[in-house]
Amino acid sequence: MNRPRHMKTGTRLAIFGLFVALVTLTLAGFDQFGVFAAESESAVDAAASTGYGPAPKLTADDYPTIAGVNSRVAVWVFAQLHLWFAAFVLAVPIFVFIIEAIGMRTRDKRYDDMAYEFIKVTITAYSLTAILGGLLIFALILFYPHLITYLSTIFKESMFYYALLFFAESAVLYIYYYGWHWLQGGFKKWVHLTLGLMLNAVGTTLMLLANAWLTFMMSPAGVDAAGVFSGDAWAAIHNFLWNPINIHRFVANIAFGGSIVGAYAAFKFLTATAEKERAHYDWMGYNANFIAICALLPLPFAGYYLAAEIYAYSQQMGITLMGGIFAWLFIIQAVLIGTLFLSANYYLWCGMGRSDGAKRYTKYIKYIAIVLVGAFLVWFTPHTLVLTNEELKSLGGPHHTILGPLGIMPAKNTAVNLMILFTALSFMFYRRANKIATVSWVKAGNAVQVALYSAGIVNIMFLGIYHGYFTNTVYKVAASIPQVLTTLVIMVVSITLDSFIYRGAKEVGPLRWGRIPARAQYALFLLAVSFTWLMGLMGYIRSGIRQHWHVLDIMRDASPDAFTPTLGYAANVVSVAAIIFMAMVIFVFWIAQVGSNKTLPAGYWKE
Amino acid sequence: MKIPRLLQAVLILAGVYFGFIVVFDVLLDAVIPSSLLAMYMFFVTAGVFMVFTYDEDQTRELVAPIKAMVEDPSKRVWRNTVFVIVPLVVGVGTYQQMQPSFQAPVELRTIHPAPPTTAMIYGKRVKLLELENPFRKLEKEDPEQFGELVNEGAVVYIENCQFCHGDKLDGKGPYAAGLNPTPLNFQDVGTIAQLQESYLFWRISTGGPGLPKEAAPWISSMPVWQDFLEEDEIWKVILFLYDYTGHRPRSWEHE
Known part of the structure; x- marks a missing residue:
């Protein structure tokens, strides 16, 4: 009965085997590309002492072309699609591991079933990740051979082990997935959970290695000014932006993965015909949204840390990023992040309909909405405005005296902290909706909660306004840390306090899973689409701030595509890639569903 | 008298819109740019409809007048009037937007060009x-x-x-x-x-x-x-x- 599954596994393993072999062969073949002439005397000396050559100085002739193919767009789209799928397949095992552990602790089989369903969606996506990775490496070798040669001389070890790690990743993933029902109960379950941990360890290592290559291109280390490699591979890996990117990607992947499985649950909810099925997928969607929100809340801080580090590494890249040509994409980013917060909150508010006790809290929703929308407007107000000539004349310049100050980071940080706090408040109300506290100190507990939120909000506003506008830049940047800490302290303390207040609480009634309007499911779709688009646009910016450099200040891009495209063009490329990704994701959802369909062709088989 | 929810939503949006204009253009004498106002109003509208539609009963109340106008046979005159006026308003608006003008096109200007290394x-x-x-x-x-x-x-x-x-x-x-x-x-x-x-x-x-x-x-x-x-x-x-x-x-x- 299991034969078809084994055959699928075989096919997938074959694809991976092929991919890994290709990568390995390719890397082995790089040595044949030759050594590039050193131009400066010092570079020659350095090259002689280390045995490595300087970064090649290229001309337009060094970039092979294929008629009718735009090499930059090809690499761009393959890289982006590969990254989306990679983010998804790296993230899902993280929360599958956690959900499985929760299931083991609570002995609630629903968690185990949900974790299995999540990993089932990942399995097809994993194949697509590898296929797209193969396409990316082929495209790089075909169109940018000198770049990939240079990078592979520096990262040869890590690239080789990266390829080998794919074997480990594939092996652990398949045992983890196909062994799910086999490794159940007692010791076997612990073995299964350990496999989940191993899967995450290998997956995260893969991500860290790939991050090293791309951050090297932004903040090269372990090489001199001519690009001569010192031979210290760790220095090249542990470059200035490696850890900021690692942290940001790790958190963002979880949020993204949560949103994609949330979309899967929404898709299943909307297509479900039975009440029980609707209830199951409603519960699944809620959990996926919860995961996405949990990762979304710290994400702006990780992003801010990354941007601050980029600025610290290179004023040029920093200004290009947020004050220069990419600043307008940041406005789109702000709009999309705000959309994420609004969608996540809307889903929670709609979800309150599952409880009969929610009426006690729904009266506060309008106030939460006012703060969220107000903070959102501040969050995306640009510093330099798009003005008509009449408006320009009337204002006397491109800066608005009242709205201009909202365009810089202190206002944005204050706004995003408030958005995070009020999203946490929405979640707290959602949790309380179906409960009646029975402890005697409930009023005092609530008063402490109100005081905590009020004091925290005052502190965030003070830090944002005073330190943001009346002190110098170093304090402006530094003030963001106590702002974040204030938000985190409020969230942790209030959730802890709430769990004590509602210890032994009465339930108003059973939670009616499935009693949620269909439009709430579209909020889950919006979450997934916004995340996808956001990652594409911000990924382009991260890569684009190098401008005409393959490796910043070391290896110049001499291809005909070395210019920065217009924002509209870039947004179109990312949008088309996002549509392709969404189409592939729908295929993944569909194929996950097909596995459980059965046809009994009467009279076809011999009895 | 209870104001119908659809009217409430429309009044809130109109209030916010004119509120921005009165506060910035009149009281503060610092005109609010039309591009920014359009962005603000888009998300204020999203926020208003989120608050008005998170609950099933409230949503039904909100869309009831629209549903009645489209479906109720007794509202035929209303329906036909709205179905003529709405496309006309949209058409006139689009025509005016697309009409050539002497106004130079708006442009994005980044205020800090990135310095070279x-x-x-x-x-x-x-x-x-x-x-x-x-x-x-x-x-x-x-x-x-x-x-x-x-x-x-x-x-x-x-x-x-x-x-x-x-x-x-x-x-x-x-x-x-x-x-x-x-x-x-x-x-x-x-x-x-x-x-x-x-x-x-x-x-x-x-x-x-x-x-x-x-x-x-x-x-x-x-x-x-x-x-x-x-x-x-x-x-x-x-x-x-x-x-x-x-x-x-x-x-x-x-x-």
């Missing part, structure tokens, strides 16, 4: 990341001499810069109205307060022609001041810009 200034190749104001250390070491340098910077500013950037450093000099884009307002927290002194030195020394090719076309009428001023004079002017506005140059070290 190195630049040729006064015949030397300087690394902007490592460049520091040679007089900045005197602020602590010899405040009196520092004060004199600021005053000298003020003289250079008044003799050369104020015609465009204004005697209050607010970008409203006598020539400002003739320039597009208008000169920068240094009092604004988003200009020199965000930048390192080396950036100002590069921008002043190399002017509009020194802006990076990679990010062309830049429009800037800033002269190449290294052709007219001494290197020290530019550093002194930078001291004055920060001193007068009360901003501090961007730095990475706590003082």
Whole structure:
């Protein structure tokens, strides 16, 4: 009965085997590309002492072309699609591991079933990740051979082990997935959970290695000014932006993965015909949204840390990023992040309909909405405005005296902290909706909660306004840390306090899973689409701030595509890639569903 | 009398819209740009409809008049009127939007062009990341001499810069109205307060022609001041810009 599954596994393993072999062969073949002439005397000396050559100085002739193919767009789209799928397949095992552990602790089989369903969606996506990775490496070798040669001389070890790690990743993933029902109960379950941990360890290592290559291109280390490699591979890996990117990607992947499985649950909810099925997928969607929100809340801080580090590494890249040509994409980013917060909150508010006790809290929703929308407007107000000539004349310049100050980071940080706090408040109300506290100190507990939120909000506003506008830049940047800490302290303390207040609480009634309007499911779709688009646009910016450099200040891009495209063009490329990704994701959802369909062709088989 | 929910939503949106106009255009005398107002209203509308539709009963109440208008046979006159008026309004709006006008198209302008890593200034190749104001250390070491340098910077500013950037450093000099884009307002927290002194030195020394090719076309009428001023004079002017506005140059070290 299991034969078809084994055959699928075989096919997938074959694809991976092929991919890994290709990568390995390719890397082995790089040595044949030759050594590039050193131009400066010092570079020659350095090259002689280390045995490595300087970064090649290229001309337009060094970039092979294929008629009718735009090499930059090809690499761009393959890289982006590969990254989306990679983010998804790296993230899902993280929360599958956690959900499985929760299931083991609570002995609630629903968690185990949900974790299995999540990993089932990942399995097809994993194949697509590898296929797209193969396409990316082929495209790089075909169109940018000198770049990939240079990078592979520096990262040869890590690239080789990266390829080998794919074997480990594939092996652990398949045992983890196909062994799910086999490794159940007692010791076997612990073995299964350990496999989940191993899967995450290998997956995260893969991500860290790939991050090293791309951050090297932004903040090269372990090489001199001519690009001569010192031979210290760790220095090249542990470059200035490696850890900021690692942290940001790790958190963002979880949020993204949560949103994609949330979309899967929404898709299943909307297509479900039975009440029980609707209830199951409603519960699944809620959990996926919860995961996405949990990762979304710290994400702006990780992003801010990354941007601050980029600025610290290179004023040029920093200004290009947020004050220069990419600043307008940041406005789109702000709009999309705000959309994420609004969608996540809307889903929670709609979800309150599952409880009969929610009426006690729904009266506060309008106030939460006012703060969220107000903070959102501040969050995306640009510093330099798009003005008509009449408006320009009337204002006397491109800066608005009242709205201009909202365009810089202190206002944005204050706004995003408030958005995070009020999203946490929405979640707290959602949790309380179906409960009646029975402890005697409930009023005092609530008063402490109100005081905590009020004091925290005052502190965030003070830090944002005073330190943001009346002190110098170093304090402006530094003030963001106590702002974040204030938000985190409020969230942790209030959730802890709430769990004590509602210890032994009465339930108003059973939670009616499935009693949620269909439009709430579209909020889950919006979450997934916004995340996808956001990652594409911000990924382009991260890569684009190098401008005409393959490796910043070391290896110049001499291809005909070395210019920065217009924002509209870039947004179109990312949008088309996002549509392709969404189409592939729908295929993944569909194929996950097909596995459980059965046809009994009467009279076809011999009895 | 209870106001129908659809009307409530419309009234709230109208209130917010006119609220923005009254507050900014009338009370504060700082017109709210139409592009920004459109963005604001889009998300205010999203917020209003989120609040009005998270609950099933409330949603039904909200859409009931629309549903009745479309489905109720007794509302035929209403329906036909609305079905004629709405496309007409949209059509007229679109026509007016698409009509050619004498208004120059709006353009996105980024206020801080990214500096190059190195630049040729006064015949030397300087690394902007490592460049520091040679007089900045005197602020602590010899405040009196520092004060004199600021005053000298003020003289250079008044003799050369104020015609465009204004005697209050607010970008409203006598020539400002003739320039597009208008000169920068240094009092604004988003200009020199965000930048390192080396950036100002590069921008002043190399002017509009020194802006990076990679990010062309830049429009800037800033002269190449290294052709007219001494290197020290530019550093002194930078001291004055920060001193007068009360901003501090961007730095990475706590003082």
